[in-house]
Amino acid sequence: MRALRAPKPLSPPPRLPAFFGYGRPVRTLLHAHRSAPALWGLAALALLAAALEALVRFGLVPKLVVAAPTETVVAIWRLAAEEGLLRALGATLLTAVAAVAAAAAAGLPAGYWLYKHPRFGLAYRNWLGALFAAPLVLVYPVVLVLFGRTYASTGFMGFVVGFVAIALYTREGFAAVSPTLVRVGRAFNLTPRQEFWKILLPAGAPMIFTGLRLGTIYALVNIIGVEYLINFGGLGFLVSETYDKFDTPGMYGAIVFVILVSGGMLWLLKRLQTWLRPA
Amino acid sequence: MSAPILRVENVAKRFVTATGTVEALAETSIEVREGEFVAVIGPSGCGKSTLFNIIGGLDSADGGRVLVEGKPIAGSHRDIGMVFQEESTFPWRTVVENVAFPLEVAGMGRRAREEKAMRFVRLVGLDGFERRYPAELSGGMRQRTALARTLCAEPRILLMDEPFAALDEQTRMLLGEKLIEICQALKQTTLLITHNLSEAVQLSDRVLVMSFRPGRIKRTVAIDLPRPRTSDVIASERFASYLGTIWEDLKAEAAKGLAALETARRAPAGR
Ligand SMILES: Nc1ncnc2c1ncn2[C@@H]1O[C@H](COP(=O)(O)OP(=O)(O)O)[C@@H](O)[C@H]1O
Ligand SMILES: [Mg+2]
Numbered sequence A: 001m002r003a004l005r006a007p008k009p010l011s012p013p014p015r016l017p018a019f020f021g022y023g024r025p026v027r028t029l030l031h032a033h034r035s036a037p038a039l040w041g042l043a044a045l046a047l048l049a050a051a052l053e054a055l056v057r058f059g060l061v062p063k064l065v066v067a068a069p070t071e072t073v074v075a076i077w078r079l080a081a082e083e084g085l086l087r088a089l090g091a092t093l094l095t096a097v098a099a100v101a102a103a104a105a106a107g108l109p110a111g112y113w114l115y116k117h118p119r120f121g122l123a124y125r126n127w128l129g130a131l132f133a134a135p136l137v138l139v140y141p142v143v144l145v146l147f148g149r150t151y152a153s154t155g156f157m158g159f160v161v162g163f164v165a166i167a168l169y170t171r172e173g174f175a176a177v178s179p180t181l182v183r184v185g186r187a188f189n190l191t192p193r194q195e196f197w198k199i200l201l202p203a204g205a206p207m208i209f210t211g212l213r214l215g216t217i218y219a220l221v222n223i224i225g226v227e228y229l230i231n232f233g234g235l236g237f238l239v240s241e242t243y244d245k246f247d248t249p250g251m252y253g254a255i256v257f258v259i260l261v262s263g264g265m266l267w268l269l270k271r272l273q274t275w276l277r278p279a
Numbered sequence B: 001m002s003a004p005i006l007r008v009e010n011v012a013k014r015f016v017t018a019t020g021t022v023e024a025l026a027e028t029s030i031e032v033r034e035g036e037f038v039a040v041i042g043p044s045g046c047g048k049s050t051l052f053n054i055i056g057g058l059d060s061a062d063g064g065r066v067l068v069e070g071k072p073i074a075g076s077h078r079d080i081g082m083v084f085q086e087e088s089t090f091p092w093r094t095v096v097e098n099v100a101f102p103l104e105v106a107g108m109g110r111r112a113r114e115e116k117a118m119r120f121v122r123l124v125g126l127d128g129f130e131r132r133y134p135a136e137l138s139g140g141m142r143q144r145t146a147l148a149r150t151l152c153a154e155p156r157i158l159l160m161d162e163p164f165a166a167l168d169e170q171t172r173m174l175l176g177e178k179l180i181e182i183c184q185a186l187k188q189t190t191l192l193i194t195h196n197l198s199e200a201v202q203l204s205d206r207v208l209v210m211s212f213r214p215g216r217i218k219r220t221v222a223i224d225l226p227r228p229r230t231s232d233v234i235a236s237e238r239f240a241s242y243l244g245t246i247w248e249d250l251k252a253e254a255a256k257g258l259a260a261l262e263t264a265r266r267a268p269a270g271r
Helices: A026-032 A036-057 A069-082 A085-116 A118-133 A136-147 A151-175 A179-187 A192-230 A235-244 A248-276 B048-056 B095-099 B101-105 B110-123 B139-152 B169-186 B197-203 B231-235 B237-266
Strands: B006-017 B020-032 B037-041 B063-068 B080-083 B157-161 B189-194 B206-210 B217-222
Touching: A036 A069, A069 A085, A069 A248, A085 A118, A085 A151, A085 A192, A085 A235, A085 A248, A118 A151, A136 A151, A136 A192, A151 A192, A179 A192, A179 B080, A192 A235, A192 A248, A192 B101, A235 A248, B006 B048, B020 B037, B020 B048, B020 B063, B020 B189, B020 B217, B037 B197, B048 B080, B048 B157, B048 B189, B080 B139, B095 B101, B095 B110, B095 B139, B101 B110, B101 B139, B110 B139, B110 B169, B139 B157, B139 B169, B169 B197, B169 B231, B189 B197, B197 B231, B197 B237, B206 B237, B217 B237, B231 B237
Parallel strands: B037 B189, B037 B206, B080 B157, B157 B189
Antiparallel strands: B006 B020, B006 B063, B206 B217
């Protein structure tokens, strides 16, 4: 028979070690903190990676189909060190920059023109919208015939999708400007030039910039897609190369890298937008 | 008595729409003398904003004309400054940049225009907020920003279309008081368009009652309340009797407006 003992007094709850801010309970970290969603996202990703790692390690998923996450990470280093990952990144980014510059140079005036001519604007808007939603990358055979396996092909593909997004959003941006603000300009007797620079453009800027942001991302993604399809250029070509060599970890490494680059680009453009227009 | 600085002569306006012709204004005539504060009151839909747009030159009339100092005007005119009913501040500009806007488009340098704009920022009581963006302000503060922006161009005639309509009653009374103060300080000739009875009486030297469609001036009521005025006048017996007099005329028009609105509701939906 056990001896009866007085119950132990309740000890205070254990405190967390000095980690992410001393002594803060876990709850505040994952619930109240500003970066909580990001932390949850990372945690979910880590969990998924761990599960995948286990599946591959225990042979439940063949290694040829899916690379273990750890191998993928190692492969990214290998691609960078030996197979010109950074050069490929540079090639893709340069193509994207050129494509977006051309798309903006054509898309901004086109969007303005569509706004100024509502008859055409309303007619073309639906077509642009349809194009915007369509997987335009599928027209790559045409592009291939036009430009061959060159940077002109990949760049042109980026230009087309960028142009559609920028023209569409520019038109919508101008069309959404409050008519009252335009009337204020009229009341102050602005010249048409002043009306454009002092009212229409700044008022439409947020949406126009959203078009530029989407256009950039679309251009980047489509350029990589065409690079993959025509075996030419930067990151997309690298993915197709590793695929052709049955270098599964390398292929996954390249894909993960592509995702990181697009995500990074999206983040950068968002920051740029809030920096340009804080109000 | 001096010649009127603003004259509206027999202005008429018709809107042709898919469902028919709306006769918005018929033979409307108004005179405003220098330094005078005149209110035009009428029920919703009686053509007040139409009149506002025509006087401001943002819309053309089908008949009649608008004269400033005896000269007919066409299009917007620098002697007439407009304040709109809707949200009209530029959200990408700070208060002082908003107020300095007319000076900026006239080509005045930054230093000089901000200095001058600050005078008007102070006049409307927004000093301390000059570097704020409109989104950080209340509706009443934004409307005062718009007022300061219009005054900053120093128009000879201030023309306002229900500038306080979107604000709550108490804010409206206090802003009305502020407006009286400003107009007295600047000796500002003002034509205020409103549907608010007490606002019209509180602020004006004369109240013009408009009839419902087609709009025309049905009656003029001179408001003989002492100046300088504050919002306290609403407690006086004279104030109440003016409200009563104007309401007598307005009531029939408001009823017509309401009936028109209800008929429109009853019409089959989805033309
Ligand atoms: N652009 C327009 N097209 C057609 N009808 C209009 C237009 N503007 C105003 N109206 C009509 O004219 C009448 C007067 O309108 P408005 O001047 O805005 O009245 P208020 O400002 O007194 O409420 C209303 O019946 C309105 O429907
Ligand atoms: Mg109105």
